[in-house]
Amino acid sequence: MDSMMTLALFPLLLTGATVLVVMLGLACKRSYAVTAGITIAGLVAAFASVCAVTPAAPQKITPLLLIDRYALFYQGLILASAAVVALLCYRYFEKHEDQREEVYLLLVLATLGCMVLVASVHFVSFLLGLEVLSVSLYGMVAYWKERGHALEAGIKYLVLASASAAFLLFGMALIYGATGDMSFSGIRDLSVSGSSAALVLPGIALAATGIGFKLGVAPFHLWTPDVYQGAPAPMTAFVATTSKVAVVALLLRFLPASSQYPPVHLVFSIIAVASMCAGNFLALRQSNVKRILAYSSIAHFGYVLVAFLAGSTMGSGAVSFYLVAYTATTLAAFGVVTLLSNSDGDADDVEDYRGLFWRRPMLASGFTAALLSLAGIPATIGFLGKFYILAAGADASAWLLMIVLVVTSVAGLFYYLRVVVTMYSPAPEAPPQEPRVSWEGILVIGVLTILLVWLGFYPDPLLRLIRAAVAISA
Amino acid sequence: MILFLLIAILLLGGIAAAISARWNTRLPRWISLAAITLDLLLTARVSVNTAPNASNGWISEVDWNWVPSFGIHFHLAVDGLSLLMLALTFFLGIIGVLCSWSEIREKVGFFHFNLMWVLAGIASVFLAVDLFLFYFAWELMLIPMYFLIVIWGHERRVYAGTKFFLFTQCSGLLMLVAILALYFAHHQATGVYTFEYSELLGTHLGGAELPIMLGFFAAFAVKLPVVFVHTWLPDAHTEAPTAGSVILAGLMLKTGGYGLLRFVFPLFPRAGHQFTPVALTLAVIGIIYGAVMAFSQTDLKRLVAYTSVSHLGFVLLGIFSWNPLALQGAIMTMICHGLSTGALFVVVGGLQERIHTRDLDRMGGIWTVAPRLSASALFFSLASLGLPGLGDFVGEFLVLLGSYKVSIPLTAFATLGILASTFYALRMIQRAFLGPNAHSWRLPDLTPREGLMMSAMIAGLLWLGLYPQPVLKTFTPAMDHLQREAQMPGAIARR
Numbered sequence: 022m023d024s025m026m027t028l029a030l031f032p033l034l035l036t037g038a039t040v041l042v043v044m045l046g047l048a049c050k051r052s053y054a055v056t057a058g059i060t061i062a063g064l065v066a067a068f069a070s071v072c073a074v075t076p077a078a079p080q081k082i083t084p085l086l087l088i089d090r091y092a093l094f095y096q097g098l099i100l101a102s103a104a105v106v107a108l109l110c111y112r113y114f115e116k117h118e119d120q121r122e123e124v125y126l127l128l129v130l131a132t133l134g135c136m137v138l139v140a141s142v143h144f145v146s147f148l149l150g151l152e153v154l155s156v157s158l159y160g161m162v163a164y165w166k167e168r169g170h171a172l173e174a175g176i177k178y179l180v181l182a183s184a185s186a187a188f189l190l191f192g193m194a195l196i197y198g199a200t201g202d203m204s205f206s207g208i209r210d211l212s213v214s215g216s217s218a219a220l221v222l223p224g225i226a227l228a229a230t231g232i233g234f235k236l237g238v239a240p241f242h243l244w245t246p247d248v249y250q251g252a253p254a255p256m257t258a259f260v261a262t263t264s265k266v267a268v269v270a271l272l273l274r275f276l277p278a279s280s281q282y283p284p285v286h287l288v289f290s291i292i293a294v295a296s297m298c299a300g301n302f303l304a305l306r307q308s309n310v311k312r313i314l315a316y317s318s319i320a321h322f323g324y325v326l327v328a329f330l331a332g333s334t335m336g337s338g339a340v341s342f343y344l345v346a347y348t349a350t351t352l353a354a355f356g357v358v359t360l361l362s363n364s365d366g367d368a369d370d371v372e373d374y375r376g377l378f379w380r381r382p383m384l385a386s387g388f389t390a391a392l393l394s395l396a397g398i399p400a401t402i403g404f405l406g407k408f409y410i411l412a413a414g415a416d417a418s419a420w421l422l423m424i425v426l427v428v429t430s431v432a433g434l435f436y437y438l439r440v441v442v443t444m445y446s447p448a449p450e451a452p453p454q455e456p457r458v459s460w461e462g463i464l465v466i467g468v469l470t471i472l473l474v475w476l477g478f479y480p481d482p483l484l485r486l487i488r489a490a491v492a493i494s495a
Numbered sequence: 496m497i498l499f500l501l502i503a504i505l506l507l508g509g510i511a512a513a514i515s516a517r518w519n520t521r522l523p524r525w526i527s528l529a530a531i532t533l534d535l536l537l538t539a540r541v542s543v544n545t546a547p548n549a550s551n552g553w554i555s556e557v558d559w560n561w562v563p564s565f566g567i568h569f570h571l572a573v574d575g576l577s578l579l580m581l582a583l584t585f586f587l588g589i590i591g592v593l594c595s596w597s598e599i600r601e602k603v604g605f606f607h608f609n610l611m612w613v614l615a616g617i618a619s620v621f622l623a624v625d626l627f628l629f630y631f632a633w634e635l636m637l638i639p640m641y642f643l644i645v646i647w648g649h650e651r652r653v654y655a656g657t658k659f660f661l662f663t664q665c666s667g668l669l670m671l672v673a674i675l676a677l678y679f680a681h682h683q684a685t686g687v688y689t690f691e692y693s694e695l696l697g698t699h700l701g702g703a704e705l706p707i708m709l710g711f712f713a714a715f716a717v718k719l720p721v722v723f724v725h726t727w728l729p730d731a732h733t734e735a736p737t738a739g740s741v742i743l744a745g746l747m748l749k750t751g752g753y754g755l756l757r758f759v760f761p762l763f764p765r766a767g768h769q770f771t772p773v774a775l776t777l778a779v780i781g782i783i784y785g786a787v788m789a790f791s792q793t794d795l796k797r798l799v800a801y802t803s804v805s806h807l808g809f810v811l812l813g814i815f816s817w818n819p820l821a822l823q824g825a826i827m828t829m830i831c832h833g834l835s836t837g838a839l840f841v842v843v844g845g846l847q848e849r850i851h852t853r854d855l856d857r858m859g860g861i862w863t864v865a866p867r868l869s870a871s872a873l874f875f876s877l878a879s880l881g882l883p884g885l886g887d888f889v890g891e892f893l894v895l896l897g898s899y900k901v902s903i904p905l906t907a908f909a910t911l912g913i914l915a916s917t918f919y920a921l922r923m924i925q926r927a928f929l930g931p932n933a934h935s936w937r938l939p940d941l942t943p944r945e946g947l948m949m950s951a952m953i954a955g956l957l958w959l960g961l962y963p964q965p966v967l968k969t970f971t972p973a974m975d976h977l978q979r980e981a982q983m984p985g986a987i988a989r990r
Contacts, residue, residue, distance in 0.1 A: 379602075399634040408627075408671070412565070415675040423672055431665040438660060442645050442653055484564040 029080035029088040031070040032096050033140070036133045039063025043126050051122055053115065060125040061107050064132070068100040084204055085146035086137070094341070094490035095139035095270040098348060102263045103132040105352050105465055109255040109359045112459045116364035117165060124164055124256075131157035131259065135267035142274060144193045144203040150271075151189070151235070154264055155182045161259065162252040168366060174251025181234060181244045189231025195224030205275055225276070225285050229292075232275075235268040238326065239295035242319045246307075249315035254367045257311060258355035261318050262348045269325060269344060273337055289330055294425050296323030301433040311369040313436055314354060317395055320433055321347055327426055328410040331417035337491040338484075339406075339413040345483065346394065346406035346476075353391040353469035357384050360462040361455050368453070371440060376448025384458065385444045387466040390473050396437040397430060402476040498571040498622055499557050501537055501581070502615050504530050509611030516604020523607040527592045530611065534618075535585035542578050542969070551693050552976040553624075554578065561628070566688035571622040574973035576826065579966065580621040580753055583833050586955075587745040588614045591738035593948050594841045598737055598848055599647060606647060609639035613742060620750045624692040626674045629758075633714070633750070634667055640739065640747065647736040655727075655734035662727040666717040673710025676703065677762070696761055696980050708766035711759050712774075718751030719807050721774075722781035729788075732800035733853075737844025740796065744803050745837035749829050752810045756825070760817060761980035767817070774815040775901065779908045781808030786915030790922065795846070795853045798923055799839045802879060805912055806832045806887070812909055813894035817981070821897020822974050823967055828890030830966065831959055835878040835887055838952040842872045845945055846927075849938045855923070860932030865940045869928040871949040876920040878956045881913050886959030 027034075043059055046052075071093050079089035086092075107128060114121045134154030141147045159182070163175025193203070199220035200207040208221065230241065237245040249257050276285070300320025307313045325347075328339035361368035361377075361384070368374075378385035394403030407430070414423040476483055508530030512523035547554050556572035573581065591610055599606050616636025623629040637660060644656035674690070681698045682688050689695070700707060717724045728748075732740050760767045785805030792798040806828065813825025845868060846861070847853050862869040878885040881892075891913060899906045941949065959966060 393638065398638060399631045404631075404634070411672060412675050412678075415672070415679050427665070427668040427672060431661055431668065434661060434664055435657065438641075438657055442656075445642065445646050479561075481562050481564060484562065488564065 025077050026080050026082050028074050028077045030082060030086075031074050032067045032093070032100070033133070033136055035063060035067040035070055036100070036129060036136060039067070040126065040129045040133060043129060047122055047126065053122055056122040056125050057107065057111050060129055061104060063129065064100050064104040064107060068097060068104065071097040071100065085143045086140045087142045088140055090490045091270075091274075092140040094486065095266065096136050098266060098345060099132060099135045099139065099263050102266070102348050102352055103128065103135075103259070105356070105469070106255050106259045106263070108461050108465050109258065109356055112456075112462065113253065113255050113359050113362065114164075124161065127157045127160045127164075128259065131161065132263065135263055138267040139270040141271065142205050144197070144205075147271060147275075148186075148190070148193070150267070151186065151231075154267065155186065158182070158260060158264060161256045162248055164256060165253045168251075168253075170247070170251030171253070172251075174248045177244050177251075178248050185231045185234035185241070188227045188234075192224045192227030192229075192231065195220045195227065199224065208275075209277065209281075222282065222284055225282065226288065228275070229285070229288065232268055232272055233292060236265055236272075236322045237315075237319055238292050238322045239299040239319060240292075242296065242299060245319055246312045246315040249311045249318075250309060250369065254311070254355055254359040254362050254369075257314075258352055258359070261314070261355065262351050265318070265322065266344050266348055269322075269329075269340060272329065273340060277332075277337075286330065289326055290422065293323045293326035293330060293422060296320060296326065297425055297429040298323075301429040301436075304436045305432065307436070308371050309369050310358060310371055310374070310440065311367065313371075313440065314351070317433065317436070318351070320429065321395070324407065324410055324426055324430075327419065327422045328413045330422065331410075331413040331419055333413075333417070334488075334491055335413045335416045338487050339409040341487045341491055342409045342480075342484065343406040345487075346402040349469055349472050349476075350391050350394040350401075350403055353387055353466060353473060354395070356462070356466050356469065357388040357391070360384060360458050360466065363454060363456045368455070371443055372449075373453050374440060374443050375446055376452065377444040379448050380452060381455075381458070383463065384466060387470040388444065389441055390470045392437045392441055394473050394477070396434050400474060400477045402473050402480070405477060405480050496557055497537055497541060498555060498573060501534050502571075502619055502622070504534055504537075505611045505615035505618065509608045509615070512611060513604045513608035516602075516607075520600075520603045523604045524592060524596060527607045527611055528589065531585050531588040531592065531614065535582065535589070538578065538581050538585060541573060542582075547574060547972055552973060556624075561625075565627070565690075567627045567690055568625045569628060570625040570691065571619070571628075572624045573622060574976065575970040576753070576756065576973040576977075577621045579826070579830060579970055580749060581618060583749070583830055584614060584618050584621065584746055586951075587741055587833060587837050590745075590837060590841065590948055590952070591741050593944055594741065594844055595736065595738040596944055597942075598844060602646065606643070609642045609646075610738060610742075612636075613639040613643065614746075617742075617746050617750060621753060626677070626690040626692060626695065626758075628690070629692075630667070630671055630674055633670070634664070636747070636750075637663055637667075640743070643739040643742075644731060644735045648734040648739070649736075650734070651730070652734045655730035659727045659731040662717050662724065663714075666713040666724070669710045670714035673707045676707050676710070680707075692758075698762075700763070704763050704766040705769060708759060708763035708770065711754070711762070712770070715751040715754040715759065718754070719748060719811060720751070720781075720804060721777050721811060722784050722804065722808070723777070725781070725785075725804050728804060729797050729800045732803070732840075733794060733796045737840060737847075740800075740840040740844070741837040744800070744840060745833035748803060748807055749833060752807070752814065752825065752829050755811070755814045756822070756977060760814075761977050764981045767815075767981065771815050771817070771901075775812060775898070775905050778808045778811035778815065779905050779912075781805065781811065782909050782912035783808075783915065786912050786919060789919040790915065793855045795855055795858070795923065795927060796840070796843050797853075798855075798919065799836060799843060802839075802916065802919065803832070803836055805916060806836070806879070806891075808912065809891050809894045809909070812898050812905075813890075816894070816898040816901045817978075818897050818900060819974065819978070820893050821901075822978070823971075824890050824893025824895070824897055826890075826970055826974070827893060827959070827963060827966070828887065831878070831886030831890050831956065834952050834955050834959070835875050835885075838875040838949065838956075839872070839879065841945075841948060841952075842868065842875060845941075846872075850936060855926045857934060858927040859930045859934065860928075861936060861938065862928045863932050864936055865938045867941045867946065867949075868938075871941070871953065872928060873924055874953055875956075876924050878960075880916040880920040884957070884960045886956045886963070889960055889963050 137150030304316030
């Protein structure tokens with residue numbers, strides 16, 4: 022391993038080091054503030070190193086990992102979102118009575134898993150990353166175990182995630198049986214008409230089941246609303262953004278051109294349509310903000326799959342841009358939920374937001390921007406994301422998928438607007454007990470909101486970054 | 496640059512208005528008034544220099560690179576048509592601020608913020624000649640309008656606002672898909688990625704032309720509104736606050752007509768002509784349906800809303816007849832309808848502020864207590880029913896003259912619409928203002944502020960009705976340009 026390789030590994034090494042330091046620190050002396058400080062510093066340092074090591078890319082490190090601009094781009098996105106989650110966690114878990122420090126340990130560990138995922142080009146690293154992520158997530162979801170739904174959510178996630186991992190492993194075994202190769206490039210070279218098709222297609226289907234579960238796309242979406250509702254708000258943000266981003270990034274590497282296998286293409290098209298419909302229509306009758314956001318995330322990954330199915334650099338560009346948009350927007354939305362939550366429970370009832378604009382104009386404006394961005398309204402990054410996806414769809418002439426996207430996203434508008442209207446309604450007589458909003462909370466929401474709107478007006482730098490990243494991977 | 500300023504002034508003015516409300520609730524009103532007046536003056540300045548660029552017909556333009564990765568430009572341009580629409584926008588914007596002066600008492604800063612931003616959105620729609628920018632502005636004007644309806648509206652405001660939003664957004668997304676299809680078709684034909692209007696003109700689309708045209712038509716039809724997709728309109732107009740109704744009826748409906756003129760025929764001449772019989776039939780159904788529905792309303796504001804469906808039917812008729820007379824008529828109708836219906840909404844809003852009801856059954860005899868208010872109501876109703884000498888007459892007459900050349904039976908039916916408009920307008924005056932004062936209303940008459948608004952709009956309608964020449968002359972070069980672009984290749988060959 023030469024120095025360039027070590028350099029390219031730096032973000033991973035730094036994150037791994039943060040895990041160790043946090044763990045050893047906890048073994049010596051418990052201090053909530055110090056643990057949080059080390060975590061955030063570690064994540065920020067790793068993020069900085071991502072920017073610094075870009076010139077060293079691409080580096081192939083053992084057959085397992087490929088650190089190219091694509092991997093670095095996603096590692097940057099993952100680290101940034103994890104840092105935001107860590108910031109949001111600070112006041113939130115301060116109210117938790119005992120053993121609140123481990124939440125940071127789990128958070129960094131899960132981040133490490135995500136970073137391995139996006140750099141992996143081999144089944145072994147794929148599984149390694151996925152399991153590091155999943156095992157930490159079990160703990161994170163059920164962290165506030167005194168609360169009603171937390172254990173239910175944790176166990177649900179544990180059982181379903183293990184089952185899906187089993188599917189994934191079986192799929193990998195089948196593909197390995199056909200190709201004799203565990204690297205992703207093995208399947209890429211294989212033709213579907215060959216004698217091995219009988220093994221490869223079921224293999225891909227089973228692997229897709231595992232991936233579909235992690236993304237929470239229909240029909241593997243049943244865990245999503247319950248886990249979103251039961252998990253503590255910042256952890257929900259992590260599940261919704263970082264973990265899903267990593268899996269989509271992996272999917273693009275795993276199946277860069279799904280049209281190569283018509284049956285697989287068909288199955289993914291059905292999944293995309295089902296997710297867009299299920300997510301948007303099931304959300305209509307929800308009155309819990311976290312559940313609404315859960316169903317909306319099902320729909321959003323349906324949109325992402327439309328771009329994924331479009332293939333080509335246009336499609337992968339659209340996927341990547343949409344993921345950035347989705348991450349920033351969802352973090353802002355869950356950030357507001359986190360800041361309004363107190364130790365009794367999360368502020369997840371729509372009624373908690375009645376009249377919020379007249380009480381907390383800053384937070385309500387941020388939440389409005391986030392909801393409009395999720396709905397894909399211009400002047401927000403969400404609109405450009407949707408535009409990019411539609412452009413990729415038009416480029417690939419996927420008219421049916423585009424029409425479904427348009428129709429379902431109009432249905433989606435309805436529930437976003439319901440939350441928005443509630444925020445701008447007259448305030449109730451007795452406003453709910455809301456905690457004081459901390460300065461770092463305002464900072465996070467403010468920065469994310471500005472980012473949402475700024476990139477909504479001026480996306481060019483981000484577009485260039487993404488084009489450079491996906492051009493190399495393709 | 497001046498065109499960019501027009502929008503920037505409104506956007507910044509809106510922010511300033513929102514902030515200034517912290518100190519004083521009168522400040523946002525004055526700031527908005529000043530900003531919109533400034534815009535009106537700037538528009539007048541642009542119009543002084545009416546010598547259009549010979550090659551593309553623009554009087555003034557700005558063109559900046561915006562998102563080079565997609566070939567998107569920030570390209571604003573005006574010709575005579577957009578200039579008139581801009582002048583109407585700012586004029587009705589001033590009316591909107593003035594008629595909210597005493598009606599809006601709560602959340603004044605945020606109200607003016609939304610008012611200014613909706614005007615900015617509408618102005619950008621009239622200015623944008625990059626299709627991406629056009630779509631951007633098209634959607635951007637929805638949000639503030641939505642807030643105006645759901646925060647300051649009447650009883651069923653949330654229902655009406657949501658319905659308005661869903662209708663326009665759904666049709667807007669269809670237009671986005673159509674824009675993208677056009678974008679890629681143009682790329683296939685020429686190898687250039689661009690959203691630029693003047694470059695997309697004349698793109699060869701083949702069989703895809705009709706579906707793409709329908710995508711555009713869907714968006715404009717909902718806004719205009721064309722009958723069958725008009726159902727958002729009565730709700731939104733009725734529930735919106737007065738300024739919201741004025742802007743909806745006076746301006747937002749016009750963006751639909753403007754879109755049909757600017758984009759549908761020039762970009763898709765063949766499909767446009769194929770679609771003409773359907774569109775003309777829809778127009779005539781709309782004219783008669785709107786008039787009949789207006790006649791049977793008991794809610795005064797809903798009545799005025801339905802008259803819009805009828806009047807905008809004439810605009811659709813004129814545009815799809817696509818000959819010079821009909822087009823002149825359509826544009827005149829758009830402008831005059833903005834003034835007369837906007838004014839009627841101001842009258843109804845003023846009345847509601849005084850008697851707290853819009854129910855025709857609870858009115859009557861208002862003339863005896865508020866003669867000046869009632870007289871202006873009569874004047875605008877007469878304008879709206881097409882009394883010769885007032886603006887609407889000129890527009891509708893020209894439309895009928897033009898459509899006569901295209902289809903005599905349809906023109907005959909459309910003329911019935913004018914007849915029906917006499918019934919609903921006179922019924923409204925008779926039920927609301929004439930008769931004995933059975934409810935013993937004691938009302939203040941027009942305040943000086945209201946008197947000023949009314950006189951300005953009365954003067955405008957008289958001017959347009961008696962001496963429309965300057966207006967016709969302003970948009971004629973633009974109209975000729977559009978017609979040249981929309982010339983079918985076959986028609987050119989025949990000449």
